[in-house]
Amino acid sequence: MTMRWDAFIQQVRERGEYGSHEEADRAARVVLALLGAHLAGEDRARVAARLPETYALILLNPLQAAEPLDPQRFVRATAAWIDGATEQTAAWDVSAVLSVVADSLDEDLMHNVLLQLPPGYDVLFGRPQTS
Template sequence: MAIAWDEYLAQVQERGQYPTAREAERSTRAVLATLGGHLADTEREELAAQLPAPCSPPLLEAVAATAPLDPPEFTEAVALLIEGATPDTAHWDSGAVLSTVADVVDADVLRRALAQLPPGYALLFGRTEPV
């Protein structure tokens, strides 16, 4: 069973040190929309199935990326989706969201998702090495 939405947001809010759950939600949607464009349908669907229902649309409806983004390019893409964000703040947002994702999804699903991404993404997921 997936983690409850309010519990998920509370974890993101704590990790991101956001003053409100609304800011945690905004970051979650932007990061997952960017991530979804870089994963194959199977991994997107499996991630969505293990996350709270509000995480599904950003993951599943993401437009497929035309080229893989390295982690700095990923955070720049996230920054474009968050009003007033910079690559540095988007890096922080990405870490808060993706480390929470890594903690609540099955390790095998996470491992397969990371295998589809360029080197360096494990750090955004709060891991020092691929799982």
């Protein structure tokens, strides 16, 4: 089921402890644009189907990634796209957004998404895998 924009942004705002919806929206846009570059095919479309339309379109029309970024480089790339961000604040941004995305996905889709990403993204999504 598609999450409504206000519910999505409110959850991101709470998890990221943002002072405004605008801050939460900026983080969501950057993180989802970067995530979209790492997902392909049906799984990307299935994730997009769970997101509010604004964010689904960002996920489906991503920034182009020359290569898959490992989690640390993903956080660095996020920091580069958000004015005034540091790696620490960007890690917080990534975690706030991706954990809300993870909550909107079923177990099977979350598993497929993690299979498309380099190792370590499970932690960014707030879903550490136990081996």
